[in-house]
Amino acid sequence: MFYRLSGVHHTRYETARRLWPVPTDRWQVWILLALAVAAPLYMSDLYLSSYMLPWLVWSAAALSLTLLMGIAGQLHFGFAAVMAIGAYSSIHIVRAGWPFEIALIGAGLTAAFIGCLFGAAALRVKGLYLVMATLAMQYLVDWVIINVPAISGGAQATLQTPDVTFLFVPMQSDAALYYGALLWAVIVTLLVLNIKRTSFGRALVAVRDKDYAASIIGVNSFKYKLLAFFTSSFLGGVSGAVLAFCYYQAVTPEQFGFNVSIQLVAMVLVGGLGSVIGAYLGAGFVLLAPIFLTNVVAYAAIQGWLSVSTNLLAHIPLMAYGALIIGFLLFEPLGLAKIYDNIRKYFLVWPFRHSRS
Amino acid sequence: MDTTDQTTHDGVTLACEQVVRRFGGLKALKGIDLGIRQGEIFGLVGPNGSGKTTLVNAVTGFYPPQEGRIVFEGAAINHLKPYQVASRGIARTFQNVALFKGMSVLDNILLGRHIFMRPSALASLFYWWWAQKEEVAHRRQVEEIIDLLQLESVRDEPVDVIPLGMQKRVELARALAAEPRFLILDEPMAGMNQEEKEYMVRFILDAQEALNLTILLIEHHMDVVTAICDRVAVLNNGEKIAEGTARDAIKDPAVVAAYIGKSNDAA
Amino acid sequence: MAYFLELLINGALTGLMYSLTALGIVLIYKSAGVPNLAQGAMVMIGAYAIWMLASMAGLPLYLAIALAAAAMFGFGLLAERLLLRKMVGQPIIMIVMLTLGLEIFLRGLGPGLLGASPKSLDLGIPLTPVIVGDVFINRDYLVGGIVAMILVGLSLLFFRTRLGTKLRAVSDDHVSSWSVGISVERAVGISWGLAGISAVAAGALWGSVQGVDWTLSTLLFPAVAVVILGGLDSIIGVLVAGLIVGILGSVIPGYVDPIVGGGTRDVVTSLIILFTIMIRPHGIFGREDIERV
Numbered sequence: 014m015f016y017r018l019s020g021v022h023h024t025r026y027e028t029a030r031r032l033w034p035v036p037t038d039r040w041q042v043w044i045l046l047a048l049a050v051a052a053p054l055y056m057s058d059l060y061l062s063s064y065m066l067p068w069l070v071w072s073a074a075a076l077s078l079t080l081l082m083g084i085a086g087q088l089h090f091g092f093a094a095v096m097a098i099g100a101y102s103s104i105h106i107v108r109a110g111w112p113f114e115i116a117l118i119g120a121g122l123t124a125a126f127i128g129c130l131f132g133a134a135a136l137r138v139k140g141l142y143l144v145m146a147t148l149a150m151q152y153l154v155d156w157v158i159i160n161v162p163a164i165s166g167g168a169q170a171t172l173q174t175p176d177v178t179f180l181f182v183p184m185q186s187d188a189a190l191y192y193g194a195l196l197w198a199v200i201v202t203l204l205v206l207n208i209k210r211t212s213f214g215r216a217l218v219a220v221r222d223k224d225y226a227a228s229i230i231g232v233n234s235f236k237y238k239l240l241a242f243f244t245s246s247f248l249g250g251v252s253g254a255v256l257a258f259c260y261y262q263a264v265t266p267e268q269f270g271f272n273v274s275i276q277l278v279a280m281v282l283v284g285g286l287g288s289v290i291g292a293y294l295g296a297g298f299v300l301l302a303p304i305f306l307t308n309v310v311a312y313a314a315i316q317g318w319l320s321v322s323t324n325l326l327a328h329i330p331l332m333a334y335g336a337l338i339i340g341f342l343l344f345e346p347l348g349l350a351k352i353y354d355n356i357r358k359y360f361l362v363w364p365f366r367h368s369r370s
Numbered sequence: 371m372d373t374t375d376q377t378t379h380d381g382v383t384l385a386c387e388q389v390v391r392r393f394g395g396l397k398a399l400k401g402i403d404l405g406i407r408q409g410e411i412f413g414l415v416g417p418n419g420s421g422k423t424t425l426v427n428a429v430t431g432f433y434p435p436q437e438g439r440i441v442f443e444g445a446a447i448n449h450l451k452p453y454q455v456a457s458r459g460i461a462r463t464f465q466n467v468a469l470f471k472g473m474s475v476l477d478n479i480l481l482g483r484h485i486f487m488r489p490s491a492l493a494s495l496f497y498w499w500w501a502q503k504e505e506v507a508h509r510r511q512v513e514e515i516i517d518l519l520q521l522e523s524v525r526d527e528p529v530d531v532i533p534l535g536m537q538k539r540v541e542l543a544r545a546l547a548a549e550p551r552f553l554i555l556d557e558p559m560a561g562m563n564q565e566e567k568e569y570m571v572r573f574i575l576d577a578q579e580a581l582n583l584t585i586l587l588i589e590h591h592m593d594v595v596t597a598i599c600d601r602v603a604v605l606n607n608g609e610k611i612a613e614g615t616a617r618d619a620i621k622d623p624a625v626v627a628a629y630i631g632k633s634n635d636a637a
Numbered sequence: 638m639a640y641f642l643e644l645l646i647n648g649a650l651t652g653l654m655y656s657l658t659a660l661g662i663v664l665i666y667k668s669a670g671v672p673n674l675a676q677g678a679m680v681m682i683g684a685y686a687i688w689m690l691a692s693m694a695g696l697p698l699y700l701a702i703a704l705a706a707a708a709m710f711g712f713g714l715l716a717e718r719l720l721l722r723k724m725v726g727q728p729i730i731m732i733v734m735l736t737l738g739l740e741i742f743l744r745g746l747g748p749g750l751l752g753a754s755p756k757s758l759d760l761g762i763p764l765t766p767v768i769v770g771d772v773f774i775n776r777d778y779l780v781g782g783i784v785a786m787i788l789v790g791l792s793l794l795f796f797r798t799r800l801g802t803k804l805r806a807v808s809d810d811h812v813s814s815w816s817v818g819i820s821v822e823r824a825v826g827i828s829w830g831l832a833g834i835s836a837v838a839a840g841a842l843w844g845s846v847q848g849v850d851w852t853l854s855t856l857l858f859p860a861v862a863v864v865i866l867g868g869l870d871s872i873i874g875v876l877v878a879g880l881i882v883g884i885l886g887s888v889i890p891g892y893v894d895p896i897v898g899g900g901t902r903d904v905v906t907s908l909i910i911l912f913t914i915m916i917r918p919h920g921i922f923g924r925e926d927i928e929r930v
């Protein structure tokens with residue numbers, strides 16, 4: 014009796030369409046949000062700024078990507094480059110003397126425009142070609158950043174983020190940075206959730222599922238694919254900027270390399286394509302699983318249970334991460350979101366075994 | 371826009387003029403002439419592979435005709451893309467049900483309202499102040515169609531789990547949601563039993579009356595065609611071989627030959 | 638002029654060696670419709686296998702290569718059997734990601750087990766360049782180019798044999814080749830095995846040029862450019878596009894790198910991919926229908 018479905022009736026279209034129609038889900042969301050807001054009170058600074066904060070920002074980035082790959086069905090293998098564009102342009106806009114708030118929007122727009130250019134090249138052909146075009150984008154953007162000192166920050170190729178204030182709050186303390194990341198994650202989450210229940214999201218899904226049927230009800234599929242690219246790249250760009258200002262504070266091109274793009278795709282897939290909660294679960298899993306595994310193996314080595322070279326230890330994250338992707342694709346293609354859903358369904362009807370959904 | 375066409379004078383709303391469509395070497399439409407009048411139910415019949423679906427695809431912009439013209443309400447539409455045809459007030463259903471799997475019945479029908487909505491990411495972001503109003507307004511319209519076609523019981527089900535007859539009805543609902551003036555139904559009763567067929571006929575007639583529609587109906591069930599079509603055209607091998615009231619057309623010797631002699635011709 | 642010729646010839650030969658990597662991708666795509674993004678990592682594993690057999694086990698080089706080829710054939714068969722076959726009918730993203738997952742796994746496995754530092758693989762090719770007129774030609778590249786041409790030629794011949802005809806039938810239409818009794822699964826498996834063998838050839842040659850370490854897996858990128866440009870399902874395309882990608886990727890950086898400070902080769906490769914997709918997505922020799930949505 015964790016979830017009480019009986020007695021839940023909707024009498025208005027507004028409530029029938031609310032984000033979490035089941036009261037228990039709604040309570041869980043509020044509790045999670047309260048926990049997140051209170052995190053600086055009960056969490057050590059170390060955990061706050063080296064686990065919670067990056068997890069939130071990567072989740073926001075994964076959400077941006079799941080909007081494109083899961084909801085609109087367009088593949089992107091260069092999303093780290095989109096984030097890089099956002100990160101670098103935000104820093105340069107702030108350095109040029111503009112306020113941080115403007116810089117964030119500028120970062121999103123720059124990333125969106127450049128991202129659309131590459132998307133437009135391949136949107137008329139098969140998805141596989143989009144993979145290749147976005148791959149090429151990754152390499153081109155990397156190269157431009159590395160080879161144009163004006164962008165990368167000169168010879169040492171690291172660019173410090175300037176001190177900024179956001180809505181009059183100086184972004185210096187760990188708590189302020191954390192709240193910045195939390196705010197962005199909440200915004201992206203609400204946006205993606207709302208897109209999924211409005212006409213924009215429906216049109217995207219329609220184009221993904223059956224573009225000919227979509228076109229006969231008036232959906233211009235090229236336009237909507239491009240809009241998906243624009244929106245998702247905008248969000249990715251801002252996520253890159255937030256990552257730079259709130260987490261890295263000194264950016265280098267390697268932070269946004271090809272491997273990071275693959276990592277983002279893995280977050281989306283492991284979490285479950287198109288799922289919002291999946292983006293959070295996937296980001297957490299992909300960030301933590303390799304660390305966890307390395308620690309387990311290292312611990313076992315110290316205990317003398319098995320002998321591993323430091324070299325092997327260093328490569329465990331990579332192997333774990335490849336194996337994870339393979340494992341999820343083979344055994345749970347719908348990802349962690351599906352696992353969560355199964356658990357929720359179990360409790361939904363608890364203590365019984367079956368019910369109508 | 372050329373509105374010189376005089377066919378509009380005798381109440382013709384959709385006219386095909388010498389429409390030709392080839393697929394490689396195959397000529398699927400060999401110069402079709404057709405005039406469908408405002409407010410009528412026009413039947414399009416013919417043996418399998420005679421070009422009925424191809425003609426509909428030409429009208430709706432999927433396979434633009436290589437020669438000839440298609441005029442709707444006085445304007446040529448044969449160069450338009452399908453999504454542009456939709457905004458001119460033409461809606462259709464498909465021979466093989468083309469619903470969006472995984473979406474609910476309600477969402478499928480809501481998608482039919484696409485041309486009246488202003489989808490945008492910003493509106494979604496500010497849902498409570500912006501998109502919600504639009505969603506609810508269109509939801510009301512959709513509920514009327516759900517009432518009309520008696521789909522209340524499956525409203526929240528995913529479309530792929532409901533029976534085929536129901537799916538065809540949902541597709542009709544989606545087409546109606548676009549408030550078309552011209553509706554094309556490609557075999558809406560294929561694979562249905564007698565009872566389902568009768569329901570469907572009822573719904574088509576109700577919809578026509580409620581929305582003041584002109585309907586182009588492709589159907590193999592001759593009983594249905596004779597019962598509800600004001601006029602019919604018979605296609606065979608990409609050519610129109612007869613036109614007129616259903617009773618007359620069926621008796622036409624060319625039509626009899628096309629249906630009965632089909633096996634002989636094919637040899 | 639000599640500088641240009643040198644860039645041209647060495648570029649052409651490098652390009653042919655790209656073809657070796659690309660060949661595996663085309664073999665698999667042609668029969669299974671799967672774009673194998675793990676091919677670069679398979680090249681790396683092939684090179685590691687040779688190095689292990691030759692340097693660690695002390696086998697004679699050519700025996701080591703033959704054994705490695707057999708092993709990689711088996712690896713290809715296994716990968717198809719255990720991984721890809723389970724994904725038949727899944728959306729393309731899942732399949733692409735599976736090959737990428739394999740790529741990442743292998744990239745960790747090889748260096749993880751054998752050490753990250755580059756291993757040298759000596760094929761007995763002298764270091765002194767061949768000098769024609771006043772043009773210096775790298776001997777490794779020369780051998781590589783020749784081997785590439787031979788392998789591509791063999792692949793072309795192969796598709797004329799009975800087994801090859803089977804593979805062609807499979808690529809044309811899975812369902813109908815089932816109905817006429819061609820074992821689709823075996824044919825697809827064999828094409829993976831063959832991709833494994835071509836990976837060993839590429840691994841041997843590239844390993845001897847730049848040493849054996851994880852960077853061999855980055856050959857994937859030029860190989861992707863080659864298959865896109867040549868056409869995903871065209872073997873002859875691999876050869877021609879390999880030459881183009883190699884030459885452009887050598888001549889252009891040869892003149893532009895000194896000005897902009899390096900790394901233009903990746904730019905050239907990226908642009909080749911982008912322009913092909915924009916202008917002629919099915920590539921120079923690919924069948925037109927492979928691009929259709």
Ligand SMILES: Nc1ncnc2c1ncn2[C@@H]1O[C@H](COP(=O)(O)OP(=O)(O)OP(=O)(O)O)[C@@H](O)[C@H]1O
Binds near residue numbers: 421424
């Ligand atoms: N996309 C296409 N490519 C090639 N040929 C096609 C295509 N679409 C239709 N045809 C051909 O055009 C001819 C007419 O087909 P069409 O689907 O219009 O027939 P139909 O009258 O709708 O038949 P049915 O009653 O079976 O639905 C057929 O010979 C068919 O094979």
Ligand SMILES: [Mg+2]
Binds near residue numbers: 423465
């Ligand atoms: Mg038909």
